Amino acid sequence: MTMTLAQFGTLLCGTEAPTLFGAFDLSTPPALLFYSYVPIALVTLAMGLFAHRSARSRESAWLLAVAVFFFGWVADILVQWVASYHTLLLFAWQLNAVFEVGLFLSAIAFVAVFTRERALPDWGTYLLAAVSLATLAVVPTGLNIESYDVGNCQGVVGPLWPTLYALEPAAVVIMGYIGYRAWRKELDVQKRLRILVGTIGAVLALGTFWFSNYYGELMQTYDFNLWGPIGMVIFQLLLTYSIVRFHEFNTKVFGAQALVATLVVLIGSELFFVHSATNQILVSITLALSIVFGGLLERSVRAEVRLRERLQEQEKILEVANAQQVSLLHFISHEVKGSLNKAQGVFAGMVEGDYRQLPEAVSTIAKGALGEVGKGITMVMDLLAASDLKKGTMSFDKKEFDCTVAVRQAVDNARLVGKVKGLHVEFVTPPTEAIRITADEAKLMRHVFRNLLDNAVRYTPSGFVRASLVRAGAIVRFTVEDSGVGITPEDKQKLFTEGGHGKDSIKVNVDSTGFGLFIAKQVVDAHGGRIWAESDGPGKGSRFVVELPAA
Amino acid sequence: MERKQALLATVLVIALAASVALSYLESFVWMQVRVVNTDTIDEPSE
Numbered sequence: 285m286t287m288t289l290a291q292f293g294t295l296l297c298g299t300e301a302p303t304l305f306g307a308f309d310l311s312t313p314p315a316l317l318f319y320s321y322v323p324i325a326l327v328t329l330a331m332g333l334f335a336h337r338s339a340r341s342r343e344s345a346w347l348l349a350v351a352v353f354f355f356g357w358v359a360d361i362l363v364q365w366v367a368s369y370h371t372l373l374l375f376a377w378q379l380n381a382v383f384e385v386g387l388f389l390s391a392i393a394f395v396a397v398f399t400r401e402r403a404l405p406d407w408g409t410y411l412l413a414a415v416s417l418a419t420l421a422v423v424p425t426g427l428n429i430e431s432y433d434v435g436n437c438q439g440v441v442g443p444l445w446p447t448l449y450a451l452e453p454a455a456v457v458i459m460g461y462i463g464y465r466a467w468r469k470e471l472d473v474q475k476r477l478r479i480l481v482g483t484i485g486a487v488l489a490l491g492t493f494w495f496s497n498y499y500g501e502l503m504q505t506y507d508f509n510l511w512g513p514i515g516m517v518i519f520q521l522l523l524t525y526s527i528v529r530f531h532e533f534n535t536k537v538f539g540a541q542a543l544v545a546t547l548v549v550l551i552g553s554e555l556f557f558v559h560s561a562t563n564q565i566l567v568s569i570t571l572a573l574s575i576v577f578g579g580l581l582e583r584s585v586r587a588e589v590r591l592r593e594r595l596q597e598q599e600k601i602l603e604v605a606n607a608q609q610v611s612l613l614h615f616i617s618h619e620v621k622g623s624l625n626k627a628q629g630v631f632a633g634m635v636e637g638d639y640r641q642l643p644e645a646v647s648t649i650a651k652g653a654l655g656e657v658g659k660g661i662t663m664v665m666d667l668l669a670a671s672d673l674k675k676g677t678m679s680f681d682k683k684e685f686d687c688t689v690a691v692r693q694a695v696d697n698a699r700l701v702g703k704v705k706g707l708h709v710e711f712v713t714p715p716t717e718a719i720r721i722t723a724d725e726a727k728l729m730r731h732v733f734r735n736l737l738d739n740a741v742r743y744t745p746s747g748f749v750r751a752s753l754v755r756a757g758a759i760v761r762f763t764v765e766d767s768g769v770g771i772t773p774e775d776k777q778k779l780f781t782e783g784g785h786g787k788d789s790i791k792v793n794v795d796s797t798g799f800g801l802f803i804a805k806q807v808v809d810a811h812g813g814r815i816w817a818e819s820d821g822p823g824k825g826s827r828f829v830v831e832l833p834a835a
Numbered sequence: 836m837e838r839k840q841a842l843l844a845t846v847l848v849i850a851l852a853a854s855v856a857l858s859y860l861e862s863f864v865w866m867q868v869r870v871v872n873t874d875t876i877d878e879p880s881e
Contacts, residue, residue: 435873
């Protein structure tokens with residue numbers, strides 16, 4: 285006759301007395317169980333929660349999943365050791381598969397997102413889901429726990445378990461392979477080290493975990509597999525290292541403290557189990573070293589974290605201040621531009637005779653004022669453009685056009701201004717055929733072609749200004765060369781930065797806002813081009829080159 | 836994409852709940868799991 289659990293359900297397991305919560309007896313398992321399992325499980329879970337709370341990233345979510353499954357697994361094994369009733373024992377034996385499979389699957393997913401810094405591919409998600417579903421379907425069946433050994437108070441495992449023990453090393457190899465591939469692809473040394481640390485941690489942790497379980501099962505020595513979770517400490521240790529070293533998860537000092545505390549408790553607990561004098565000495569030395577180096581680690585982490593926090597705070601303050609400044613500048617510029625426009629209208633009306641014939645003296649003043657207001661408007665427009673570029677609100681209306689025409693127009697303009705100073709402004713080698721580019725014609729004309737030519741005329745007291753436009757393969761090159769004041773090497777560094785005047789440029793050009801070349805560079809960059817300046821030094825002229833992709 | 840993932844997660848959670856519930860029923864309520872190594876037990880209850 286086949287007996288079922290129903291006949292034993294109310295019986296206690298062996299001689300156990302359910303002293304704790306009426307269901308558990310803590311006196312049966314070896315003391316090592318509480319020393320090794322409980323702290324490791326708690327620390328893993330706490331670190332998982334803390335990491336996820338701080339980072340809220342894909343990586344931290346998967347690390348938390350690893351921690352939760354591991355914690356579940358450990359809790360399950362603890363119940364298997366201390367439960368007093370057969371029913372509860374069977375339940376724990378059945379659920380073990382859920383945690384074990386969950387642990388390996390989430391560890392693979394963690395390694396994949398941690399090393400590749402990307403979400404799982406769709407097929408990966410579906411594969412994980414399919415394996416999970418298959419496992420969950422098998423859990424309540426005899427394939428998982430085939431029968432119950434009432435004499436030894438343990439489940440008799442079904443075919444699921446040999447399958448798992450065979451597949452788990454494969455999972456470890458897969459993790460290693462994923463990490464290895466990411467490591468090979470990565471060029472950045474820091475990131476390679478991070479990948480290496482994470483992968484080795486995961487492989488060692490789950491490798492040890494698998495080996496101790498498998499070996500324990502094989503040899504029926506369950507004391508042995510108590511050492512398995514130690515692998516998780518390696519995992520946590522290496523992850524904590526990568527957290528601290530690469531600022532992963534921002535777990536702050538907590539991780540280091542938890543790590544040191546766990547190590548000390550674990551090593552200290554060994555003193556209760558080793559009996560030979562040699563072992564006791566060795567363990568004591570290890571314990572002392574752990575305390576010293578653990579303390580040092582904790583201190584250095586604390587210092588580093590403090591420093592980083594302070595920097596982050598400062599950065600935030602600066603960001604806010606900068607944003608406020610940009611919007612204030614934008615606002616003021618807008619207001620000023622409105623007033624200047626009105627004034628320009630009035631002066632233009634005066635000059636053009638809208639207010640009847642004015643006396644000669646007043647007319648001259650009005651002409652001067654009109655010129656000044658025009659300059660003011662240009663400056664304000666530059667400031668607005670710069671602020672739009674910085675805020676990322678400048679839009680470009682890109683169309684295909686012939687830039688020969690635009691450059692010729694800009695050169696003609698510059699020639700008129702240059703003539704007053706006696707400069708020789710010319711368009712050398714004007715192209716014979718159209719050179720077409722796809723760009724925002726108005727912005728390129730105003731901020732790049734005209735701006736560079738105006739600058740050349742402005743900073744050249746005598747001599748020449750030469751512009752050229754050539755197409756070289758897929759690139760259109762616009763060059764402005766002059767015999768002007770030249771650029772010092774120091775000025776060249778900040779030429780294209782915001783407000784980056786040359787040291788003495790303000791003496792030559794009192795109206796300079798310092799935004800012209802900054803805007804020119806931003807506009808050229810936005811078109812996928814490059815701009816740079818060349819000069820042999822002060823007094824030796826300069827050459828500005830713009831390269832844009834041809835249409 | 837997010838809807839697909841939410842659906843997948845829901846399916847998994849339901850499967851997990853069902854699996855745990857069935858295991859629970861089997862262990863605590865039905866108790867029909869076959870029992871071996873009964874020799875060492877003195878008094879199986881009827």
